[in-house]
Amino acid sequence: MTIQMHNPRANSADIHVNGRVVSEDSINREVQYHPAASLREARRRAATALVVRELLLDEAERQGLDEQNREGEETREEALIRQLLDKAVERPEPSDADCRQWFEANREKLRTPDQHEVSHILLPAPPDDAEARAEAQKKAKELIGQLQGDKSSFLSLAREHSLCPSAEEGGHLGVIGKGQTTPEFERALSRLPVGQVAEYPVETRFGYHVVLIHRRDEGRPLSYEEALPQIETYLVESVYRRAVSQYISILAGQAKIEGIDLDAATSPLVQ
Template structure:
């Protein structure tokens, strides 16, 4: 795929590329640390084993948050759960079988959860009911044949963004009067390699553009967009030459995905309940946990 603006236009298809992320599961907790205002780190212990300030300082980097207090809570909670799991592993004498890509701690945790978190399989009837209740979610992705003119500017340059937006509006007015000039204007003004093909990005489906552009792009009807669209790369003057709507998918095409999704949901609930059980049975001091999640859930 051609680099540059990131839209992949130079390769004859696809939009500004990005990778999509699956949504994370969040379990409600109360972020309350029991610590005085004079303490830089709370004093937290699990069944008499203290979570050291050094461990919390190291863990902190994995828990970005809006405030330091929240980040410290998240780091301390993760370390409490890790210590609880390690203590349970030692209590049960879990024998290690290290798999590919695992270290010993990861292997021991996996084997512990396989042993103690039992989840029933989702049966066919449950999957079919879910499909029937959510038919609107199961369609093939729409396809758009798109041309664009990219007026490039840095995402943090407010002045350049203002200038680029003004220029995009001028080009849009010109195209409304003379639609046939799109290729000439793309060649002259666009910062995307697709300018050599008259601005054509080919057929674009979901997941092929950066999210902020995709959200706008797939709401458009065929024709010249009525206003410029903004992305991290700048401002885009867009023309949708063709829009092919997605088609409903039969159950057979999505059965495996439905079963995996439902099974993952059941597993996540069972795991949270297991972690809550460990917390409830332990002597955890210095942090108030009414529920628990962990990186294992994500």
């Protein structure tokens, strides 16, 4: 979606959605859930998410949905948003033909996950502290410089510099599979070299990581039957996300939004 602050000082102003306030403090708290390449981009994503939430809550309350109708550990806000989206957006089931077509077009993506035996050195930095992140990145690059061509000191450097509990084991994390670490760290593992220290540090929401992959066990292709639950879930969620995005765009087009510009007519609000 397109999101722009009105002026260079807009970060100091609250955003209003139909009279509901999205404060600077709330954006600062939300930033940690939206990792990005820059603090500006993280703030953009955080502000967008909060605007969307206020749009949905405002509409749920306008429709008089029951805030007490909660499932499991849902909060009041989660319950209202779930009820609103259940009422407004359908979840169509894909046909077998749809699933088979997607399978044939995406065979290379349908594999069991790779597994990696990994060691790392964590230089932590809060996602909203640009100075601390720059310092952590600098330190990570210095350590990589020491390790390039000679990884024998990795264990001692991890014990000295890493602020992860794995430092006691020389940074060794063991074998990591899908879903066992942050998405950004997991994505990086698949493209890093095996047997040598990565040339660049890996950035995550926690800071910067000096990474050494000891071994990669590549996944195998899935059969159609094995992949079918994954395909069905993907197709249902893909259609659902587009429908939710369209619905939120309609709400945004009808709303009074101040402090931030949303191109509600042409840009999706949910990505």
